[in-house]
Amino acid sequence: EVQLLESGGGLVQPGGSLRLSCAASGFNFKTYAMTWVRKAPGKGLEWVSAISAGGDTTYYAESVKGRFTISRDNSRSTLSLQMNSLRAEDTALYYCAKDHQGVLPDQFDSWGQGTLVTVSS
Amino acid sequence: QSALTQPASVSGSPGQPITISCTGANSDVGSHTSVSWYQQHPGKAPKLMIFDVHYRPSGVSDRFSGSKSGNTASLTISGLQAEDEADYYCASCSSTTYLVFGGGTTLTVL
Numbered sequence: 001e002v003q004l005l006e007s008g009g010g011l012v013q014p015g016g017s018l019r020l021s022c023a024a025s026g027f028n029f030k031t032y033a034m035t036w037v038r039k040a041p042g043k044g045l046e047w048v049s050a051i052s053a054g055g056d057t058t059y060y061a062e063s064v065k066g067r068f069t070i071s072r073d074n075s076r077s078t079l080s081l082q083m084n085s086l087r088a089e090d091t092a093l094y095y096c097a098k099d100h101q102g103v104l105p106d107q108f109d110s111w112g113q114g115t116l117v118t119v120s121s
Numbered sequence: 122q123s124a125l126t127q128p129a130s131v132s133g134s135p136g137q138p139i140t141i142s143c144t145g146a147n148s149d150v151g152s153h154t155s156v157s158w159y160q161q162h163p164g165k166a167p168k169l170m171i172f173d174v175h176y177r178p179s180g181v182s183d184r185f186s187g188s189k190s191g192n193t194a195s196l197t198i199s200g201l202q203a204e205d206e207a208d209y210y211c212a213s214c215s216s217t218t219y220l221v222f223g224g225g226t227t228l229t230v231l
Contacts, residue, residue, distance in 0.1 A: 037167075037222075044124070044225035045159070045167065045210050059219040100172050106155040106214050109178055111166035 002026040002110040004096050009115030016086050020115055022079040022096030030054075030074035033105035036081050038092035039114075048094070049081060050105035059105065064090075086119045093117075125150065125211055125223035132229040133201045141226045143194040143211030149221055151192040155214040158187055158196045162207045170209075171196060198228075206230045 008020040020036070035050040049070040050059040058070050069082040079096050093116050097108035126144040133139040143150065143158075150156055158171040169178050171187035174194065184199045194213070198205055211223040 107157040107172040
């Protein structure tokens with residue numbers, strides 16, 4: 001059974017940093033692209049960032065480009081999202097998700113339960 | 122990034138069919154086959170319902186179907202059931218932003 005467990009969320013002041021992690025199990029992690037998607041309170045899903053299976057290609061939404069960095073450790077089956085220069089509008093529940101077909105991160109068939117990030121003074 | 126356009130809400134009676142539209146542009150829905158649909162119940166994680174425009178993952182009811190015409194994708198649910206009441210989101214690869222979601226549609230089963 002595929003399991004994705006996010007951690008690292010919390011309350012942070014504007015301008016601060018957080019590092020989210022996603023521990024994966026139940027599938028061959030190193031062969032699947034992965035992504036982060038967020039859902040702000042009262043709003044819809046927003047794609048944030050994605051990474052290829054090998055970790056050599058990364059993708060970012062314009063809203064986070066230059067502030068967030070996605071990475072993965074295939075030896076530990078872990079996905080990470082380093083978030084710097086956080087803003088109030090980054091407040092959301094952050095989900096990690098596994099790509100359905102593997103190579104390109106575009107359609108996601110397994111999701112974690114999310115970790116909540118709150119940016120407020 | 123501009124979200125794909127979905128109706129904010131749709132409703133239908135049990136047993137009836139409904140269709141949710143997802144309108145994008147030539148740079149996303151119109152030129153990519155990686156169009157997907159997700160169902161999200163309150164407090165739950167999203168669930169993949171349709172991928173590559175019209176394919177269903179294993180375990181998804183065949184009451185759910187997807188299609189695309191030009192820049193608009195559609196999700197059709199035939200024979201509405203109470204458990205279908207949820208939020209639905211479309212998503213597409215994009216030549217400009219890599220990936221974009223729709224704004225979401227709340228389905229109410231009357």
